[in-house]
Structure formats: C-alpha cells, structure tokens
Amino acid sequence: xxxxxxxxxxxxxxxxxxxxxxxxxxxxxxxxxxxxxxxxxxxxxxxxxxxxxxxxxxxxxxxxxxxxxxxxxxxxxxxxxxxxxxxxxxxxxxxxxxxxxxxxxxxxxxxxxxxxxxxxxxxxxxxxxxxxxxxxxxxxxxxxxxxxxxxxxxxxxxxxxxxxxxxxxxxxxxxxxxxxxxxxxxxxxxxxxxxxxxxxxxxxxxxxxxxxxxxxxxxxxxxxxxxxxxxxxxxxxxxxxxxxxxxxxxxxxxxxxxxxxxxxxxxxxxxxxxxxxxxxxxxxxxxxxxxxxxxxxxxxxxxxxxxxxxxxxxxxxxxxxxxxxxxxxxxxxxxxxxxxxxxxxxxxxxxxxxxxxxxxxx
Numbered sequence: 001x002x003x004x005x006x007x008x009x010x011x012x013x014x015x016x017x018x019x020x021x022x023x024x025x026x027x028x029x030x031x032x033x034x035x036x037x038x039x040x041x042x043x044x045x046x047x048x049x050x051x052x053x054x055x056x057x058x059x060x061x062x063x064x065x066x067x068x069x070x071x072x073x074x075x076x077x078x079x080x081x082x083x084x085x086x087x088x089x090x091x092x093x094x095x096x097x098x099x100x101x102x103x104x105x106x107x108x109x110x111x112x113x114x115x116x117x118x119x120x121x122x123x124x125x126x127x128x129x130x131x132x133x134x135x136x137x138x139x140x141x142x143x144x145x146x147x148x149x150x151x152x153x154x155x156x157x158x159x160x161x162x163x164x165x166x167x168x169x170x171x172x173x174x175x176x177x178x179x180x181x182x183x184x185x186x187x188x189x190x191x192x193x194x195x196x197x198x199x200x201x202x203x204x205x206x207x208x209x210x211x212x213x214x215x216x217x218x219x220x221x222x223x224x225x226x227x228x229x230x231x232x233x234x235x236x237x238x239x240x241x242x243x244x245x246x247x248x249x250x251x252x253x254x255x256x257x258x259x260x261x262x263x264x265x266x267x268x269x270x271x272x273x274x275x276x277x278x279x280x281x282x283x284x285x286x287x288x289x290x291x292x293x294x295x296x297x298x299x300x301x302x303x304x305x306x307x308x309x310x311x312x313x314x315x316x317x318x319x320x321x322x323x324x325x326x327x328x329x330x331x332x333x334x335x336x337x338x339x340x341x342x343x344x345x346x347x348x349x350x351x352x353x354x355x356x357x358x359x360x361x362x
Contacts, residue, residue, distance in 0.1 A: 010040075010089050011126030011282075012098040012115055013197050016108040016150065018140055021131040022160040023101050026190030030099070033194050040088035040095040042081075082120045089122030097198040098123065108150050126197065127155035127260075127282035130182075131190070132175060134165035151178045155283025156185065156196060156260050163188045176257075182283055183260035183317040196260060196315065235321040237328045239310040242269025247331040249347035252286060258319050262286075264312035268348070269333055270340040277348065279312065288351045 017023050031039060088095050102111055108128055115125045130150055133140065137159075141147050151157060159175055162168040168186065176184050185192055245268050255262075262281035266288075275290040314324060 009124040010095055010098055010122060011198055012085065012100060012123045013126040014100050014102060014108060014111045014115070014128045015131065016102040016106060016111070016128060017131030018133070018144060018147065020136070021133045022190045023131050026131060026158065026160070026192065027099055027101055029190045029192070030194055030197070035194060037096040037198060038094050040093065040098040042084055042098070042100045081114050082118050085118065085120045085123050089120060097126065109153055112153070124280065124287070125282070125285055127285065128153055129156045129158060129197065130154035131158045131160050134159050134162045134168050134171045137171050137174070148178055151175065151182070152180045154179060154182045155285065156183050158185050158187050158190070158192055160187050160190055162186045179257070181257045183258045185317050233316055233319050233321050235314040235324055237310070237312040237314070237325060239332055241332045242267045243310055243331045244333040244337070245271055245344050245348045251327050251331055252281070256319060259314060259316035259324070261315040262312060265310065266312070267310045268345065271345050286351050287353060288348050290352060
C-alpha cells in the first residue's frame with residue numbers, strides 16, 4: 001500500500017477509569033510493548049508530552065503538568081485541547097497514536113465530545129477505554145454509581161487486577177451486563193495487547209502504509225505468540241469479489257457485542273469504480289474514507305487500477321469469528337447481481353465525513 005500525498009490522521013484514545021483502577025500502569029505497559037510505535041500522551045490533569053515508546057515509562061510521572069482542579073474535562077475547553085493535539089499531531093513529531101489518560105474523576109463523555117467536535121484535521125477519535133479495578137468494583141459502584149453510565153459509553157473495558165479479586169468471573173459477568181456492545185478484556189497489571197488500541201509499527205523503518213500482512217491474524221503464532229494474554233479473537237477477511245454496500249451496512253449495523261475494531265479496505269465494485277474505502281471502526285464509532293485506487297504501475301504493473309480486493313481485519317473479545325466470516329461472505333456481490341443503482345451507497349456515505357483523512361492504519 002503506497003504513500004499518500006496528504007497527511008495521515010492519528011487515532012486518539014481516551015483512557016478513563018476511577019482513581020486506582022490502573023490507568024497509568026496500563027499506559028506504562030503500552031509504552032514498553034509499543035512494537036516500535038511512538039506514543040504521544042495527554043496525561044491526567046493537564047499538559048501534553050511527547051513520549052518515545054522505547055523510552056523508560058517511569059519518566060512519565062515527572063513529565064506531567066497538573067492543574068488545581070484535577071480534571072482534564074473541566075481544565076480545558078475543546079479549542080485548548082485541540083492545541084495540545086495539534087502539537088502532538090505535527091508531522092515532525094512522528095507520533096503514531098495519542099493516549100489521553102483522564103483524571104480518575106473526569107467525565108469520559110465530555111472528553112469524547114471534545115474529540116468528536118475537534119477541528120484538528122490531524123487526528124481521529126480512537127475510542128474510549130474504561131479501566132475497572134476488579135478487586136474494588138463493588139465498592140466503587142456503591143460510592144460512584146455513575147460508573148454504570150461510564151461503562152455504557154465505553155468501546156473497550158479493561159477489567160484490571162483480576163488476580164486480586166476473589167470472584168473475578170462474577171465481576172467480569174457483571175461488567176458484561178453493564179456495557180453496551182463493548183469488548184470486555186480481563187487483565188493483570190494493565191497488561192493488554194497494544195493491538196487492541198493501535199497497529200504497532202514494525203521494528204525496522206519502512207516507507208509507506210502497513211501492509212495487509214501486518215494486519216493479518218496473529219493466532220498462527222510467530223512473533224506475536226508471546227502476547228501477555230489471549231483474551232481476544234482476530235478474523236482476517238479477503239475477497240476478490242466486491243462487496244454489496246447494502247449488505248455490508250446491515251452487517252455493520254448489527255455487529256455483535258465484543259467486536260471492538262474493524263479496519264481495512266473495501267471494494268464496492270460498480271458502486272464506485274474510482275475509489276476503495278478505508279474502514280475505521282472502534283466500538284460503535286464508524287468512518288469510511290474513500291481514496292483512489294493505487295495505480296498498479298506504482299508497484300511495477302501496467303498502470304491499471306488495482307481494483308477487486310477487499311481486505312478487512314476484525315478484533316474483538318468473545319466473538320464468533322467463524323460466524324462473522326460467514327456473514328462477511330454473504331456480503332459479496334453476486335456475479336449475476338443487477339446493475340448498481342444510485343441509492344446503493346447511501347448507507348455508506350452517511351459515515352463519510354467531508355474533509356477527513358483516514359487514520360494511519362485503518
């Protein structure tokens with residue numbers, strides 16, 4: 001997949017959870033297990049810092065600037081947050097993903113609202129991750145009943161400290177009952193796979209986009225066989241036939257609980273012969289990004305458009321990968337299908353935002 005002439009958007013992930021749930025531990029873990037990616041962070045109360053993902057994560061605490069009110073969602077307005085994000089998203093910073101670690105008393109909905117209302121073209125919303133302390137979950141809910149609302153907003157819930165909970169399975173079941181379609185992942189010491197949040201860059205420098213091989217199913221072992229947990233499932237889907245936009249939208253509109261990320265490219269065939277569509281879905285957030293087909297001549301071909309190939313990766317927790325694969329198979333456009341009509345793409349176009357560029361890795 002070739003280079004683009006326009007800047008890439010960087011996913012911005014909101015990391016929330018009550019005090020002591022393990023947000024900073026999780027962020028430190030991401031820094032150590034970043035796979036060569038560079039992480040920018042807006043940490044706790046106020047302030048933006050640039051963090052080399054290979055640096056010692058212990059330096060994080062000394063780099064945080066705090067405001068007296070101790071709550072990012074109250075400390076800044078959307079325009080101020082845009083300023084911090086613009087600094088991190090500038091091309092010379094080389095940032096691949098931005099993580100906003102919210103105060104333990106922050107209102108996640110406000111942070112998400114700020115991001116979705118952002119006028120910063122260099123970023124794209126990357127989802128709300130809510131961290132839960134499994135050992136203290138019942139007491140936390142009793143003291144802070146708003147946690148139920150926070151969980152309902154989340155795209156991914158990390159049930160942390162399961163090793164310290166006497167009834168971790170019960171807590172996991174309770175959290176599952178409180179979320180609204182979010183993936184729920186158990187963890188100890190904040191150890192979740194970074195692939196849940198962003199696509200890790202290869203260790204060596206390389207020009208251009210991540211290839212489909214980089215996005216491919218890791219369940220076959222290899223370099224990812226030592227992941228700290230296997231509490232997620234990955235499905236890779238490739239089709240030489242274009243997909244029917246109406247069928248695909250029915251699939252996306254009914255995607256199951258626990259399906260956290262969908263990324264890749266879709267060929268809609270005769271419905272749009274000039275473009276393929278990059279897909280970026282996090283939880284219930286969905287965007288399509290039309291982009292011209294890469295000329296085959298750029299890779300030594302004849303110069304004809306590289307059409308006829310859909311490549312998708314689905315990541316989730318507790319999903320039925322085989323069933324999802326069958327549903328995607330059913331989205332293929334039949335060879336004897338009637339001609340494409342002008343209304344077929346309307347469902348897709350509802351999720352195309354004017355002026356937005358695709359994230360670094362869909």
